[in-house]
Amino acid sequence: MKWKKLGKIFDPREHKLPNNCFAFAQSPQTLVFDDFVRVYFSTREKDSTEKYLSHISFVDFSKNFEKILEVSENAVIPLGNAGCFDEHGIFPLNILKVSDKLLGYICGWSRRTSVSVETAIGLAVSDDDGLTFRRIGDGPVLSASLHEPFLVGDPFVQIYDGLYHMWYIYGTRWFRHSEAAPPDRVYKIGHAASADGFSWKKTGKQLIADKLNSDECQALPTVIRFNDQYHMFFCYRQAIGFREKKDSAYRIGYASSHDLINWVRDDASAGLDTSAGQWDSDMLCYPHVFHCDGNVYMLYNGNEFGRFGFGLALLDH
Amino acid sequence: MNTLPAREFRWKKLGKVFDPTRVEGPEWMKEFAQAPSVLIFDDFIRVYFSCRPLPDKNGQYVSYTGYVDLDRNNLFDVVNISERPILDLGATGTFDEFGIYPVSVIRNGDEILAFYGGWTRCESVPFNVSIGLAVSRDHGETFTRLGNGPVLTHSVHEPFIISGPKIRFYNGMWHLWYIAGRRWIESGGRMEPVYKIRKAHSNDGIHWEKEDRDLIPDKLDENEAQASPDVFYFREQYHMFYCYRHGTDYRGPRGYRIGYASSDNLTDWIRDDSTVGLDISDSGWDNESIAYPHVFELDGQIFMFYLGNQVGRYGFGLAQLENA
Numbered sequence: 001m002k003w004k005k006l007g008k009i010f011d012p013r014e015h016k017l018p019n020n021c022f023a024f025a026q027s028p029q030t031l032v033f034d035d036f037v038r039v040y041f042s043t044r045e046k047d048s049t050e051k052y053l054s055h056i057s058f059v060d061f062s063k064n065f066e067k068i069l070e071v072s073e074n075a076v077i078p079l080g081n082a083g084c085f086d087e088h089g090i091f092p093l094n095i096l097k098v099s100d101k102l103l104g105y106i107c108g109w110s111r112r113t114s115v116s117v118e119t120a121i122g123l124a125v126s127d128d129d130g131l132t133f134r135r136i137g138d139g140p141v142l143s144a145s146l147h148e149p150f151l152v153g154d155p156f157v158q159i160y161d162g163l164y165h166m167w168y169i170y171g172t173r174w175f176r177h178s179e180a181a182p183p184d185r186v187y188k189i190g191h192a193a194s195a196d197g198f199s200w201k202k203t204g205k206q207l208i209a210d211k212l213n214s215d216e217c218q219a220l221p222t223v224i225r226f227n228d229q230y231h232m233f234f235c236y237r238q239a240i241g242f243r244e245k246k247d248s249a250y251r252i253g254y255a256s257s258h259d260l261i262n263w264v265r266d267d268a269s270a271g272l273d274t275s276a277g278q279w280d281s282d283m284l285c286y287p288h289v290f291h292c293d294g295n296v297y298m299l300y301n302g303n304e305f306g307r308f309g310f311g312l313a314l315l316d317h
Numbered sequence: 318m319n320t321l322p323a324r325e326f327r328w329k330k331l332g333k334v335f336d337p338t339r340v341e342g343p344e345w346m347k348e349f350a351q352a353p354s355v356l357i358f359d360d361f362i363r364v365y366f367s368c369r370p371l372p373d374k375n376g377q378y379v380s381y382t383g384y385v386d387l388d389r390n391n392l393f394d395v396v397n398i399s400e401r402p403i404l405d406l407g408a409t410g411t412f413d414e415f416g417i418y419p420v421s422v423i424r425n426g427d428e429i430l431a432f433y434g435g436w437t438r439c440e441s442v443p444f445n446v447s448i449g450l451a452v453s454r455d456h457g458e459t460f461t462r463l464g465n466g467p468v469l470t471h472s473v474h475e476p477f478i479i480s481g482p483k484i485r486f487y488n489g490m491w492h493l494w495y496i497a498g499r500r501w502i503e504s505g506g507r508m509e510p511v512y513k514i515r516k517a518h519s520n521d522g523i524h525w526e527k528e529d530r531d532l533i534p535d536k537l538d539e540n541e542a543q544a545s546p547d548v549f550y551f552r553e554q555y556h557m558f559y560c561y562r563h564g565t566d567y568r569g570p571r572g573y574r575i576g577y578a579s580s581d582n583l584t585d586w587i588r589d590d591s592t593v594g595l596d597i598s599d600s601g602w603d604n605e606s607i608a609y610p611h612v613f614e615l616d617g618q619i620f621m622f623y624l625g626n627q628v629g630r631y632g633f634g635l636a637q638l639e640n641a
Contacts (some may be wrong), residue, residue, distance in 0.1 A: 016512075081440040081507060083477045083501040111440035116411040118437075120471065139476030146523070149411050149466030174410035183409050251364065 001231075001254065001296060003313040008279045011050070011309040012043050012058055015071045019055040026054070026306035027092035027220060027286040028299035031102070031130050034070055037061045037292060039131055039299065040076065041310060042091035052091030053079065054109065058130070065312055077104065077124055077133040080291055085110055085120040085140045086199040092220070095130065096157045096197070102126040103197060104133040106164070108140065113126045115174050115183045120144070120155035121166075123198065123310060142168065142192060150174075151187050157197065158229075163186035164194040165260055167207070167221035167232070167304035175215075177240045186239050189218045189232075190265050191261065206235065208255050209265050215239035218253070223260075224289045226296060230257045233270065233298065235285040246274075250285035252300065272298065272313060286310075326577070326594030328621060328636040333602055334393055335385050337368050345370045345381045345402055351629035352419030352481075352545065353622035355613045356429065356457055360538065361386040361396055362615065362621065363457055365403070365431075366633060369416035374638035380436065384457070387540075389615070392635055403431065404451050404460045412437050412447040412467050419545075419609070421484045422457065429453040430522060431460050432482035432493065435467060442501050442508045446480035447471070448493075449592060450523065469517060469525050476514050477501075487555075491519040492583065494532075494546035495559075502540060504565035511539075511564050514546040514557075532586050533559065533578055536537075540564025544573070549612040551619070555580040558593065559622065560611040565615035568627075572606030575623065595621070595636060598610050603633055 012025040018140055021043035031038040039061060042054045046250035056076040060069040077093065080086035086108025094105040098137050106122035120140035124133035151171030160164055170190050174183040189208045190198040210216045220235045232255045237250035254270035255263040280302030288299045302308070337350045350366040357363075365384045372378050382404060388399035389402040403420075407413035413435025420433040435449045442556065447467035451460035478498030485492045496512040503509075514533045517525040535541045545552050546559045557580070560573040567573075577593035598604045603625030611622045619638040 065323055081476075081500070082503075083439065083445065083498070083510070085471060085476065089442055112410070113438040113440060114414055118410075123473070137473030137476070139471045139473045143470050143472070144412060145468045146450075146467045146468055151410075171410070174408070177407075185410070226468070265389065281483035 001269055001314040002042045003272045004316050005272075005275065006065065006312040006314055008041070008302070008309050008311040009061070009065055010041070010170065012041075012239065013308070014315070015059075017043050017057050017071070018073060018075050019043075019053075020310055021055055021057065025057075025286070025309045026301055026309050028301075029092050029094050030290045030292075030299065031095045031097065032290065032292050033129075035063065037063060037065070038152075039310075040093050040095060040130075042089070042093070042304075051111070052089070054091040055079070056090050056093045065297075066142070072131075074132070076131070077223075078104070078112075080108060080122075080135075081138055083269050084108070084138050085143065086122055088117075090180075093124075093133070093153065094155050094157055096159070098159065098197065102130055103157070103192070105136070105157050107153040113186070121152055121155045121168060136198075141198060142166065142202075144170075145202060147204065148190065148202065150278075151185060156220070156222050156224055160225065160260060164197045165223070166192045166200060167223055168192065169219055169221070172188060175239075184239050185217070186215050187217050187220045189234060196280075203261065207261075207263050207296050208232070208253070210236060210265060211236065211253070211265065219250070220286045220288075222287050222289045224291070224296065225281070226291075230260055231289070232257070232263060233287040233289050235287060239287075246282040249283040250286045250305075272300070279303060280311060325592045327585055327639040328595040329639050330595075330598070330603075330633045331637055332393070332621070333574060333625070333632050333634040335364070335389065335395060338631055342398065343400065344457075345604070346383055347371050347396075349380070349565075349628075349630050350632045351380075351469075351624060352609045353624075353633045354419070354421050354613050355611060356422050356424070357613070357615060358386075358389075358456075361389050362392070365420050365457075366629070367416075367420060371383070376499075377418075377438075379405070379417035382417045382420045382431075384435065392620070399458070401459070403453070403458070404433070404462070407435060408465060411435070411455055411465050412470070413449050414438075415444070419481055421482045423484045423486060425522070427454065429457045429460075430602075432468075432484045432486065434480035434482065442477075442510070444498070446478045448479050448482045448495060463523070467525055469493065469527075470618070472527060472529075474529055475515065476525070477528040480512070481546065483547050485548055487550065487583065491520065491522045492548070493517045493525060494503070494548055496544055496546070509565055509567075510542065512542050512544065513631055514543045514559060516546075533557075533576070533588050536561065536590060537587065547611050551614070556581055558612055560608040560610060562606070562608075570605055572626075573608035573624075573628065575607050575610050583587055586605075595623070602626060603634060
């Protein structure tokens, strides 16, 4: 693959965002309309305890992405109720248009005491072209299970050959790399299938082989079909040191498949790497790949997990 | 044997059987003996229950599950107390890191299965619960998890607190009654959970299909909390004893009472608490609340274990059905 970087196209610090959000535009996810592209992203406020809450906002672009048409003025979806899986954040919200329905798959965050967070995947629907979404219920549609014990998140849903497919991540362990350190997490990419987008059956295996080591963290799978093949992009990093060390930080990985279940990892083909001196000099993460007017694009975050916005790349066929 | 269903149960209270605060027990069994669940052996019955060490410096508890063995011919004669918890607490970040409570056991061939509530601690609300599964191959002395995650957990209409499992095997199928959280309500500076009795079924005991509906209509109000749905089959009918309490200010006289419902088909339940035949006592260890009933048959008699004041802090007691 060869990608042409088009640069950073959105910086949250340059816009007034609802919910007192002041920075971060993470994990961009698209909804392509006839005459514009809506990009949902997760942005953050600080609560009274100085901890972050992630909220969903969107920005509408012209179809060539050269012009920002509008930034959401109101909350797209409120955070969950007390004790619910998405009480402390939604990050990301993945959008799927199914005939006349608009589905939003929520990665919900809630805080724990012994570890920082737990996540699960919920479902919301929109009746107003994606301006707002409402949950179908207070609880998740996909969450922890016997062999995927925690941190089920990062949903990406597509329909292929009449079946709903969800790629997502699940945690395998929390561990301390030193006695004084808070627990760090390890997560891998999994898959589930569904006939209706609501009731899911997990495939029950790690989809993408580890490259770095068994503690490699794999996140945010995004899948697209072109040239008679399925292509998955994701990000991966070391389990520790990933915030401060460039060499341990997120990079974009790649795998391909003919059947959606068996994937061959080949990161060398991902075709996207860091750019020295740029906004994405140290980190590349949270890719989202989509079709638009005959082109294949990737939205992604750069340094500091998208604190300063997201950028765009165009696939060079 | 009688042929007609009893219109009203008559239970005779036989007294408290086990009080963890009155025995020189291990460190992990200082207080509480909650949610008794019985496994019958030739010479004794094993009663699993959940107990706690003293709270930590922040006043927080963890729960472990152990057992006592009672002489089959004299259920007030404790012949053995488990030396260790039947299951360690879960690993960091898992659903059962801070408690194994309650537990429901059942034989499955040579194995014994334990379905249990696993507790984790949260920030905005005090805790969350999911149901795990562990298996024993040493007659129920120790158990091993089937995996680090739960077998039954939160879903769209059951957003938190999946707890209180009661496992049964009827008509070639596994049936799991449990409770599901409905809402958290703030009262007196605390967050208090409201939960309702629900059910799932399974062919293999591992993959469950939820019925996704409340089984027992509320009696008090919409914030009634329902727990311990203990189902017992006799005289060609399914009988459910459970407990229920007010949603707030329940540490005291507004605490748990035992309720009753019956069903002919495991699907449709008729609540009729007036026939339960067991209430709080005028004085003594169960004069404020009674909770967590577990009914079992032993040598032709029908018994109920249940908890008294403070939800089993001072142990569990026994009642016998007089009009069996």
